[in-house]
Amino acid sequence: MTNETSTDLPAPSPPVTPRHGAGLLLRVVPPGLYAGRAHVLVERSYLVSRRGWMSVISGFFEPLFFLFSLGYGLGQLVTTVEGPGGPVPYAVFVAPALLAASAMNGAVFEATFNLFFKFKYAKTYDAVLATPLGPVDIALGEAAWCLIRGGLYSAGFIAVMLGFGLISSPWALLALPACLLVALAFAAVGMAAATFMRSWQDFDLVQLAVMPLFLFSTTFYPLSVYPGWLQAVVQWTPLYHAIELMRALTTGYVGWGALTHVAYFAVMVVIGVVVAARRLGKLLLT
Amino acid sequence: MSTHVVGPWRAALIAVENHWTWYRRNWRATVISNFLQPVLFLLAMGVGFGSQVREGAATGGHPYLVYLAPALLVITAVQNAVFESTWVVFSAFKWQRTYLAVVSTPVTPAQVLYGQLLWIALRLAAGITVFLAIAFALGAITSPWAVLAVPFATLAGMAFSAPVVAFAATREKPDAFNAIFRFLVMPMTLFTGGFFPLSQLPGWLHPLAWLTPVWHGIELARGATFGTLGVLPALGHVAYLSALVALGVVLGRRYFRRRLAV
Amino acid sequence: MSDPAANVTNVTPTLVHAKGLTKHFGSFEAVRGIDVEVSKGEAFGFLGPNGAGKSSTMRMVSCVSPRTGGELRVLGMDPETDGPKIRARIGVVPQQDNLDTELTVRQNLQVYGRYFGLSRSAVRAKATELMEFAQLTERADAEVEPLSGGMKRRLTIARSLVNDPDLLLLDEPTTGLDPQARHLLWDRLFRLKQSGVTLIITTHYMDEAEQLCDRLVVMDGGRIAAEGSPSELIRRYSTKEVLELRFPPGEQSGDEVRDLAERVEVLPDRVLLYTADGDAALAAVHARGVRPVSSLVRRSTLEDVFLRLTGRTLVD
Numbered sequence: 080m081t082n083e084t085s086t087d088l089p090a091p092s093p094p095v096t097p098r099h100g101a102g103l104l105l106r107v108v109p110p111g112l113y114a115g116r117a118h119v120l121v122e123r124s125y126l127v128s129r130r131g132w133m134s135v136i137s138g139f140f141e142p143l144f145f146l147f148s149l150g151y152g153l154g155q156l157v158t159t160v161e162g163p164g165g166p167v168p169y170a171v172f173v174a175p176a177l178l179a180a181s182a183m184n185g186a187v188f189e190a191t192f193n194l195f196f197k198f199k200y201a202k203t204y205d206a207v208l209a210t211p212l213g214p215v216d217i218a219l220g221e222a223a224w225c226l227i228r229g230g231l232y233s234a235g236f237i238a239v240m241l242g243f244g245l246i247s248s249p250w251a252l253l254a255l256p257a258c259l260l261v262a263l264a265f266a267a268v269g270m271a272a273a274t275f276m277r278s279w280q281d282f283d284l285v286q287l288a289v290m291p292l293f294l295f296s297t298t299f300y301p302l303s304v305y306p307g308w309l310q311a312v313v314q315w316t317p318l319y320h321a322i323e324l325m326r327a328l329t330t331g332y333v334g335w336g337a338l339t340h341v342a343y344f345a346v347m348v349v350i351g352v353v354v355a356a357r358r359l360g361k362l363l364l365t
Numbered sequence: 366m367s368t369h370v371v372g373p374w375r376a377a378l379i380a381v382e383n384h385w386t387w388y389r390r391n392w393r394a395t396v397i398s399n400f401l402q403p404v405l406f407l408l409a410m411g412v413g414f415g416s417q418v419r420e421g422a423a424t425g426g427h428p429y430l431v432y433l434a435p436a437l438l439v440i441t442a443v444q445n446a447v448f449e450s451t452w453v454v455f456s457a458f459k460w461q462r463t464y465l466a467v468v469s470t471p472v473t474p475a476q477v478l479y480g481q482l483l484w485i486a487l488r489l490a491a492g493i494t495v496f497l498a499i500a501f502a503l504g505a506i507t508s509p510w511a512v513l514a515v516p517f518a519t520l521a522g523m524a525f526s527a528p529v530v531a532f533a534a535t536r537e538k539p540d541a542f543n544a545i546f547r548f549l550v551m552p553m554t555l556f557t558g559g560f561f562p563l564s565q566l567p568g569w570l571h572p573l574a575w576l577t578p579v580w581h582g583i584e585l586a587r588g589a590t591f592g593t594l595g596v597l598p599a600l601g602h603v604a605y606l607s608a609l610v611a612l613g614v615v616l617g618r619r620y621f622r623r624r625l626a627v
Numbered sequence: 628m629s630d631p632a633a634n635v636t637n638v639t640p641t642l643v644h645a646k647g648l649t650k651h652f653g654s655f656e657a658v659r660g661i662d663v664e665v666s667k668g669e670a671f672g673f674l675g676p677n678g679a680g681k682s683s684t685m686r687m688v689s690c691v692s693p694r695t696g697g698e699l700r701v702l703g704m705d706p707e708t709d710g711p712k713i714r715a716r717i718g719v720v721p722q723q724d725n726l727d728t729e730l731t732v733r734q735n736l737q738v739y740g741r742y743f744g745l746s747r748s749a750v751r752a753k754a755t756e757l758m759e760f761a762q763l764t765e766r767a768d769a770e771v772e773p774l775s776g777g778m779k780r781r782l783t784i785a786r787s788l789v790n791d792p793d794l795l796l797l798d799e800p801t802t803g804l805d806p807q808a809r810h811l812l813w814d815r816l817f818r819l820k821q822s823g824v825t826l827i828i829t830t831h832y833m834d835e836a837e838q839l840c841d842r843l844v845v846m847d848g849g850r851i852a853a854e855g856s857p858s859e860l861i862r863r864y865s866t867k868e869v870l871e872l873r874f875p876p877g878e879q880s881g882d883e884v885r886d887l888a889e890r891v892e893v894l895p896d897r898v899l900l901y902t903a904d905g906d907a908a909l910a911a912v913h914a915r916g917v918r919p920v921s922s923l924v925r926r927s928t929l930e931d932v933f934l935r936l937t938g939r940t941l942v943d
Contacts, residue, residue, distance in 0.1 A: 114711045119741045126738065127729040134540060137547050148555035155565050156429070157417045202725035208691050209719040210742035210790075211711035280394035287397045294409035304416050363691070 112360055113215035120207070120220025121227070128228070135228065139235050142181035146239070149173045149299070161301045163332035174245045175325035176298040178236050178254065179261060183318055184289065185229045186262040190269030191285050194221060195276055204363055214359040218270060218352065225266040226259055233258035240329065248331025257328060257341075261321040264344040267351025274358035292318040317347060373479060376472045380480020381487065383467075398448070399492045403441040404499050407434065410560065411505055423562050425591060434505035435590040436559035438514045439582035441496055442489045442522030447550050449485045450526040451542040454533040457481075464625055474625035478617045482527060489522040490515060506590070514586035517603075521582025524606040525553075527613020534620035553579040581606050639666040640703075642794050642825050643688055647697035650683045657683040659849035660697060665827060667793075670820050672836045672843030673829040674929075676937050680849040681829040682722055685798045688827065689719045702793065715743060718787030722798040722829075724779045726771045726786070732758065733767045736786055743790040753789055760815070761785035777808030784815065795819065797828045801835060813838055833929040845936050852936040857929050864935050865927040866890070868905035872898045872912065872919035879919075887911050901927070 128135045150170030159166035197203040204217055237254055240246050272285065296318035302310050313319050324340040327333045388395075407430075415429030424432040457463045464477050472480075493515050500506050529545065536542075556566060556573075557580040563571060574580045581602040588594025643665040650658040658680040665671045673681040686692035687699060690706040690713050699706055701713045727735050733754050740750035758764045761781040766774065774782065780800065787795060800816070801809040816839055820826055830836055836843055837857045844854045853860055866889055872879070873896060881893040887908050888900035898919075902908045905924030912919070 116742065116744060119738070122741060123727070123730070123738045126734055130729075131540065134543055137544055141547050141551060144551050144555055148560065152555070152561040152565050153414070156419075156423055156561055157414075160417060202723070203727055203729075205691075205721065206725040206727065206739070206786075207742060209689055209714060209721070210739065211715040211744070212742050213711065280391065283394045283397040287401070290397075290402055291405055294405050295413070299409060299414045300417050304413050 112213040112356070114211045114213055115216070116212055117216040117219035117223065119212070120217060121224050124221075124224040138185065138228075139232050141184075142177050142232075142236055143239060145177050146170075146174055146236075149177070150243075150245075161303060163326050163330050167330065170243070171245050171247075171330070172301075172326075173299060174240050174243075175254075175329045176296075176322045178233060178240070178258065178329075179318060179321035179325045180293050180296075180298055181236060182229055182233055182258045182262045183265045183292065183321060185232055186225050186265040187269040187285065187289050189225045189228065190221070190266040191273040191276070191282065194270055194273040195279075195282075198273070198359075198363075199276075204359075208363055214363055215356050218356045218359055222263065222266050222270065222352070226263055229262035229266075230255065230259050233262070246329050248329065248333075250328045250331050250333050254325060254328045257321075257324050260341065260344050260348075261324075264317070264347035264351065267348050267355060269351075271351045271354035271358065274355060274362060292316060296322055298322060317343065320344070373473075373476055376476035377479035377483050379472070380467070380477060381484050384480070384484040395488075399445050399488070400495050403437060403444075403492075403496045406441075407437055407496075407500060407503065407505060411437070412503070423565070425593075427591070430503075430505045431507055433560065434500045435511060435514050435586040436583045437500075438493050438496060438518040439521050439579055439586050440554050440559050442493055442518040442582070443525050443550060443553060443579055445489055445492050446485060446522045446526040446529070447546055449488060450529040451533050451545060452539065454481065454530050455536055455539050455542070458534065458624060459537075464621075468625045474621040475618045477625065478530070478614070478621045481530060482523065482614070482617075485526050485530075486519060486523050489526075490519045493518045493522075508590050508592065510592060511586075511590040513589035517585040517589060518582055520603065520606045520610070521578045521585070524578035524581075524609035524613075527610045527617060529613070531613050531617035531620050534617060534624055553577045558583055578606055578609055639668065641665065641700075642667055642702055643671075643827070644700045645684075645688075645698065648684070648687065648694055648699055649696040650680070650687060650692070651695045656849055658687070658695075661844075661846070661849075661851050663844065663851075665794075665825065667825055668820075668823055670826040670828065670839050670841045672840035673827070673846055674831065674833075674836055674843055674933060675829075675846035675852075676831060679846040679937070681846055682798055684846075685796055685827070685829055689717060689796050690714050691719075715790065716793050718790065718792035718795040720783050720787045720795070720797040720800055722802070724783045726779060726782060728770075728772050731768050731770060732763055732774070732782060735771060735782060736789055739786050740789040745790070750789070757785040757788060760788070762811070775808075777804050777811070780804060780808070780812060781815070784812070788819075792824065794825045794827065797826065799829055799831070801830070801832065809835075833933060837929050845933060847937040853932070860932045861927050861929060864932040866901040867903045867927060869925055869927050869931060870900040870902060870905040870908045870912075871923040871925070872900070872917075873921045873923075874898065874919055879917075883915060883917055884912055901931070 150173055153173075154169040157169045160169055160172040161167075162172050204214075207217060208214070234255055237246070237251065237258075241251075269285075276282070296313060296316055298318070302313060302319075305313060320340040320343045324337055327337055411430035411433045415433065418424065418429040420426060420428055458465075464474075467477055468474055497506065497511065497515060501511075532545075533542075556570060557563070557577050558574065559579070563574055563580070566574075585594065585599060585602050588599070641664055643663060645661060645663040647660045647662065648658060649656065649660050661680075661684065663671075663684075673684060675681050683692065687694050687706070688701055690701065690710040693707065702716055704713050706713055727738065730738060736754035736757055737747075737750040740753055741747070745753065755764075758767055761784065763778060763782055763785065766778065771779065771782070784797070784800065787797075797816070801812050804812070813835070816826065816828075820839070826839070828835070828839055840857065842854070842856050843860070845852045845860070853864060855863065870888070872884075876896045879893065879898050881891050881898045884898065884900065885891050888902040890901040892899040892901070900908050900912075909922055909924060912922075
């Protein structure tokens with residue numbers, strides 16, 4: 080209390096108003112939900128990750144361990160597997176699947192776990208919403224960060240695949256954008272799901288969705304292992320489409336069917352973003 | 366410690382009872398990860414992937430599903446132990462502060478530790494037993510000796526859990542736990558001879574695998590199931606795993622006291 | 628909305644105008660139709676027990692909670708349609724600190740400034756200035772989590788000033804703080820008020836309301852029970868002085884002294900006599916031969932008003 084005379088009031092700076100004319104979304108989304116400043120949330124996430132860079136980098140190793148273990152350990156138990164264009168070495172078969180699966184895992188984890196934590200416990204978003212920003216800024220900003228981070232992991236994994244000679248086609252250049260699309264789709268749906276969660280216990284339900292996808296979407300063995308009716312079921316699941324897309328791109332057997340996969344994820348993105356933004360708005364602005 | 370109102374074992378049992386009270390209300394959250402996940406793993410890797418594997422010397426002449434099942438019991442034990450030994454313990458210190466509430470009663474910090482470890486061991490044993498029964502129903506278990514895998518897998522799980530609980534007691538932030546999962550548990554799952562024989566990995570990796578509780582657990586569980594386990598190696602593995610548990614308890618007692626008796 | 632001209636014709640502009648404002652959560656009515664006017668430069672207080680509807684009102688004024696019914700205009704705009712524009716010009720200190728625990732003290736201020744669209748260089752300068760103001764310069768690069776309650780509160784207040792708000796909303800700014808921290812905060816708030824910032828404060832501390840507020844309303848059960856300046860309220864709802872007589876529990880029914888004061892309140896161990904002259908009342912009590920264990924004459928406070936209006940029963 081003694082040194083209080085040393086402090087002065089902050090000098091006023093020019094008044095701040097929300098940005099105008101910033102893109103289509105501003106005109107489409109109702110006022111109050113979107114201020115066109117989602118990029119600031121990306122800045123925030125970047126600042127946070129700079130302080131915890133170890134955990135960011137470590138996320139890259141998980142699919143790598145799987146690749147080494149499955150590709151080289153199991154590869155000696157199984158010599159070749161039926162790939163898109165005929166029998167391929169097991170590592171060539173499993174690597175693109177792991178690429179797709181890690182894009183899914185990263186996006187779902189980041190979207191559900193982080194969103195739920197910030198939203199329910201850290202109350203990070205309550206503070207954000209007291210500023211001109213709205214729930215759409217939050218949804219977009221968080222989704223963008225998911226993509227940036229996921230994109231880095233995917234790029235690293237693709238580079239490793241290239242180094243081990245697991246890529247045999249220039250189509251693989253499209254694998255990175257494909258990963259981003261897959262990650263965006265899972266992140267959007269994950270965020271939407273997170274808004275329905277009531278407690279940490281519900282994360283087991285996320286696990287219940289992600290785990291079977293990871294294990295049964297032809298990640299580790301070809302679709303032909305399943306009986307006919309089960310093949311039909313698997314062919315409807317999202318990770319199956321992601322894996323098919325990655326396998327096609329890295330082996331070079333790309334057909335028009337690839338567009339089906341792309342369309343599948345485009346639909347997921349739209350549904351996820353619409354539901355997430357609506358639910359966030361409803362939950363945060365009460 | 367003998368001057369306290371309740372004896373150490375009784376106190377640990379009371380702690381277990383408290384955990385059970387909590388668990389009865391919250392069991393749903395653990396069913397999927399503790400019971401369902403290993404079964405899905407067995408189906409995907411044992412049945413699905415196994416269909417691509419030809420029986421041979423690498424799988425000891427067994428079908429891949431049968432080869433994998435006992436190892437998966439041990440891996441399950443360790444996987445189930447991770448969350449209980451890190452986040453749960455950390456939360457009891459820092460977030461929920463349940464430990465702090467407990468030590469304001471006659472229960473001592475060491476007894477809190479015993480109770481926690483006993484509770485984890487019970488959870489692991491229960492998970493493994495259920496998994497064993499399901500694996501048996503799926504035809505993955507062909508020998509009655511596989512029952513021995515339950516205590517062996519539990520011991521291996523605790524050999525991982527006890528030191529990790531001690532470590533968790535020293536943490537002020539939960540940041541390290543994801544690293545434990547990624548850099549300890551994942552490699553221990555994938556590179557210790559569970560899914561394929563250790564001999565398929567480069568030689569320099571072998572000594573690293575020998576350090577892990579998972580490798581010892583798998584040797585015990587698989588050896589017991591297939592009847593290939595010698596008495597001396599068995600004693601050696603059990604001794605190593607017990608030593609890890611003891612190390613965890615000694616360190617844990619110190620760290621729990623340091624954190625709670627202030 | 629009915630009389631937009633009111634904002635223009637007033638000499639001092641109205642910053643917050645509410646009429647018949649209501650807020651329902653499902654079937655629960657948190658705010659049941661309140662009328663409030665806050666003018667520029669004023670320090671306005673919402674007093675009330677827990678659950679009176681103060682925080683719900685604050686959240687509606689800070690445009691993060693849509694109103695259920697009635698009129699509300701903040702800075703002359705409608706929160707429903709101009710939420711972002713209004714939020715750009717107000718500062719909010721919520722009841723519970725919602726600082727970003729993943730960032731440092733400095734980063735909290737900088738990132739928050741960026742939400743308002745300030746440039747990177749502007750937020751850097753502003754953060755330095757605000758840390759000085761909140762006496763947090765030494766902790767600039769520290770984590771938020773281990774800070775003391777008072778420091779966190781100061782940081783939250785500093786953060787709310789990052790956009791130089793015209794209107795500052797403080798929801799129970801000093802609850803849970805020690806006396807030193809409270810006085811330091813009051814000092815800071817007083818300075819802000821002097822520099823022309825309009826303050827709206829909720830509190831259940833009477834001394835805080837008397838210290839800071841020019842005008843206040845007492846809320847109870849979602850309604851406004853009374854309105855006025857602290858001294859006005861004391862004059863209207865209490866007497867100038869209060870005589871407190873202490874007896875062994877249960878030994879006094881108050882009947883013997885009931886006619887000696889304007890109002891008499893009987894508590895388990897005390898009898899309170901509300902009167903203009905406490906010493907005279909005490910003399911009269913002694914003259915009747917009533918012998919309390921101890922007695923005290925004191926000035927009436929806002930607390931007496933508060934308890935009179937909202938009752939002594941625990942609300943939650």
